[in-house]
Amino acid sequence: MGEKLKNCHGDDWEPLVLEPIPENLLREPIEYIFADHYRLRQVIATMDRYLTAGIFAMPLADDTTADVRVIQAYLCDELGLHITDEDEGLFPALLQQCRGDRDTKNILTTLQQEHEEDFALLPIITNGFAALLADKVVSQRELFETSVARFVNTQRRHIIWENNIVLPLARRYLEAKDMESIGRGMAARRSIDYPG
Numbered sequence: 182m183g184e185k186l187k188n189c190h191g192d193d194w195e196p197l198v199l200e201p202i203p204e205n206l207l208r209e210p211i212e213y214i215f216a217d218h219y220r221l222r223q224v225i226a227t228m229d230r231y232l233t234a235g236i237f238a239m240p241l242a243d244d245t246t247a248d249v250r251v252i253q254a255y256l257c258d259e260l261g262l263h264i265t266d267e268d269e270g271l272f273p274a275l276l277q278q279c280r281g282d283r284d285t286k287n288i289l290t291t292l293q294q295e296h297e298e299d300f301a302l303l304p305i306i307t308n309g310f311a312a313l314l315a316d317k318v319v320s321q322r323e324l325f326e327t328s329v330a331r332f333v334n335t336q337r338r339h340i341i342w343e344n345n346i347v348l349p350l351a352r353r354y355l356e357a358k359d360m361e362s363i364g365r366g367m368a369a370r371r372s373i374d375y376p377g
């Protein structure tokens with residue numbers, strides 16, 4: 182087991198920790214979404230590293246188990262909220278403000294299609310992680326690993342588009358009332374009070 186750990190991680194290995202986003206940031210929902218992208222990038226970087234190291238082909242060690250738990254919790258409990266924040270909050274508000282702008286509309290349509298692809302891939306990925314966390318072999322491991330690879334690659338590109346095009350457009354065009362409406366929707370989705 183010790184040998185395996187040495188092979189999986191270099192000396193610089195650190196456990197995956199996703200910092201919670203301060204609730205106050207719901208008053209600045211674009212920055213909240215930006216912060217969530219940072220956390221998602223941590224998740225996909227770890228998934229990618231473990232995939233490359235062949236970690237998913239064998240029983241998980243204690244430290245990799247802890248990381249896979251963090252990944253699984255994010256994928257099961259948080260990613261859906263993030264995608265809905267965009268699909269039902271950010272994107273419609275931006276479309277409203279950029280009405281008639283065909284490029285923006287096309288970008289948002291593509292990103293929404295990718296969200297649907299995420300939802301199609303997620304059950305394969307989370308079922309695989311659930312098996313690993315239960316000390317079982319992943320059934321259809323090839324499909325699982327292909328899905329993880331596809332998810333990692335799609336997310337990388339997706340986040341670049343959102344961070345570099347969509348969020349700057351939103352910062353530029355959304356008004357205070359849009360921000361409040363998006364932030365209130367995000368708070369309600371998480372069953373927390375909108376910060377006063």
Ligand SMILES: [Fe+2]
Pocket residue numbers: 264267292296339343
């Ligand atoms: Fe997205």
Ligand SMILES: [Fe+2]
Pocket residue numbers: 218263267340343
């Ligand atoms: Fe996003």
